[in-house]
Amino acid sequence: xxxxxxxxxxxxxxxxxxxxxxxxxVPQPRSFINGMRTILANFKDICDALNRDPRxxxxxxxxxxxxxxxxxxxxxxxxGKFYSDTFERLTKRYIKEFVVCPVCSxxxxxxxxxxxxxxxxxxxxxxxxxxxxx
Numbered sequence: 001x002x003x004x005x006x007x008x009x010x011x012x013x014x015x016x017x018x019x020x021x022x023x024x025x026v027p028q029p030r031s032f033i034n035g036m037r038t039i040l041a042n043f044k045d046i047c048d049a050l051n052r053d054p055r056x057x058x059x060x061x062x063x064x065x066x067x068x069x070x071x072x073x074x075x076x077x078x079x080g081k082f083y084s085d086t087f088e089r090l091t092k093r094y095i096k097e098f099v100v101c102p103v104c105s106x107x108x109x110x111x112x113x114x115x116x117x118x119x120x121x122x123x124x125x126x127x128x129x130x131x132x133x134x
Contacts, residue, residue: 024107026050026095029087038082044074046091050099056111059134060094061087103127 026049030041040046047054058076062069065086068079101109101122108124111131120129 026091029084029091031082031084031087033081036080038078038080040076040078040087042074043071043076050095051107052098052111056098056134057094060098061090063134064090064093098131101125101127102129 027042027045029046031038032041043058044054047057050057054071058069058071061076062078065078065080065082070077095107098111098120099107099109101120101124104122104125104127106122106124109120109122112119112121118131118133120131121127
């Protein structure tokens with residue numbers, strides 16, 4: 001048998017979740033509307049996946065949605081009615097601006113404050129990029 005045929009046969013026998021596994025997975029935002037408030041139920045899980053301080057993420061979300069927000073245990077509560085696609089879009093924007101390294105495109109970064117400036121320091125390639133303050 002040819003190498004490619006053997007490889008295809010082996011891959012077809014693997015479970016689909018193994019073939020499609022990504023290293024950097026962020027959970028889908030689970031939100032629901034309660035009166036004039038929107039509750040993001042898995043806010044803490046999202047912050048843990050991003051490896052970011054929940055206060056920083058909450059500040060970004062509330063600023064982008066132009067509304068007040070509070071944190072209670074593992075969830076975030078926003079004033080106003082917002083749908084889950086809004087949270088998905090904002091999560092992607094937050095990842096692009098404050099998580100993924102602009103040099104090597106890896107999510108292995110941390111935010112470091114130096115005097116009054118914020119820097120995104122990549123633990124993979126060592127790059128240091130300035131980021132905007134919230």
